[in-house]
Amino acid sequence: MGVQKRDTLSIILSIIKYTVLVAGAVIMILPFVDMFIGALRTPAERLARPPIYWPRTPEWSNYGRAFTELPMLRWYINSIFVTCVITFIQLLTSSMAGFAIAKYEFKGKKFLFNSVLAAQMFPFFLFLIPLFFLMRFWPLAGGNNLLGLGGTGFLGTYTALIIPFMITWYGVFLMRQFMMSIPTALMEAARIDGASEFRIYTHIVLPLVKPALATLGIFVFIYHWNEFIWTMTITRTANELQTLPVGIYLLRGAYQDAQGESLYQAALAISVVPLIILFLALQRFYVRGLATSGIKG
């Protein structure tokens, strides 16, 4: 009797469990589904009263038109270029710095590591104004003189989209954590064999932290592919530099009629899909990275 009661209860709890999970999943997916369906609606279906939710004649051409009517390809190329360059540079700078902090003894090490930790506490909104003018008044760039006057500096160039993001404090911290576990004996052995410090970094340390590099790389890639506020501030008037989210955002005003809304939703879908695919393919690294970064810190 008691055992039977126990069983019924566990079945009920199991039902509740999956109901919660499924209900949540539906709420997570539904907005995306709404977007994909919306992109297939014809203007007539949007103008009908009440409007027709399920498109009767799916307008698949909206996805193609997003590429022909919007500078989607240009935005794609910009997004890929800027994101890849930033990811590569950040992996390089943070693995170098993380290596130095993890594996060497030197003056000011503790101070430096604490600075890296403290730097993470500064929110990005604090940097928007000064970084903007740092780009604008960068000496000897874009027609500027030595004092940074007379020209436009880095504004209107890819440099302005990349250069403020050449280091990630979080990345330095993450690399340092991973590199702490590399045995010092391995480095000593290489030294005795006559390897230079740089060779130790490239041939011993980097291969050993490949999984960590993959994790950090995915983080950085996703973050900067989706980066919005800085790119928007810098490229508001420089159309040819805009990335996907920024380009789509700044054209919002032109697509608010029945004709444009479907096209707009198609464009949004196209901006989202590549990252979803990338994320699904590399989920394994992502899981590990988030798990180590969040709690174990």
Next chain:
Amino acid sequence: MATEPLRDRAIVPKQQRRRLQQKDWAPYVFLSPMIFFFVVFFALPIGFALYLTFTRWNPLSTPKFVGLKNYTYLLTQDPSFYLTLKNTFVFAFGTALIGIPLALIIAFVFTLSRGKPLWRSIYWLPMVTNVVAIAYIWQFILDGTYGLVNQLLSAVGIVGPQWLTDPQSAMIAVIMVAIWTGLGQNMLLFSAGLEGIDETFYEAARIDGANTLEIFWNVTLPLLRPTILFVSITSFIAGMGSFTLILVLTEGGPIQSTNVTALYMYQMAFQDLRMGRASAMAFILFVIIFIITLIQLRIFRRGGIEEY
């Protein structure tokens, strides 16, 4: 190493000596890019921004020193500053207060379920989605007349509010979207914490005849307290400084009802071109966030979580 006595050096073979010296300066070479970027893209901008807070400057003129006027103006005269500050707190509190229990429940059932990669992929979708897509997806869904939400509500006989275009409900709508966006992230942190709980605790509870609910209340929650604190406070702090979602969703409207301080700062800088006043506002908000962070650290210490 650098202060090694000379006589020791004399007996070390020449090649090895060179190596030792290289080991001394190598870390600085490895650190040089970071130090360069720290100075140029971190310290310098912070210093410049701090200087700007004491000036009046639209970028067309030269900065004019005005002392503390920007601060006194914001704190005593500005018509919207306190309103945006209140909105900031409402947004950050609301997101944390509703979002975290939700994430905790989902994480709990998630760790007990099969097919984890599938559930994870679904709940993490917003984490890889750009803010513009998130905002516009929801604008369509929350449309007062034709949006999916109100159509579903009217199917069960409820007249839904105008959501984003009604000052009464706009903040609620914005918080809902923010919770949806952050759910996966918080759930992930919780499930990492849940997986860290030793299985023997659960076994002991089961032997004592506890059911799932009792285990959740009496075993999981107490053991998860450090994680709950960590997630609550980091998500609150993130909420205090976030504004891009609101910028794209509502631009702070209607009638300032969703305008948060960081967004107000952004508009003041890049629309009104009042760089000095906007910088002062950024610093005030930063100081508030900083104080909350310090309180957080104290709570953690008292909670016996030394590693934070």
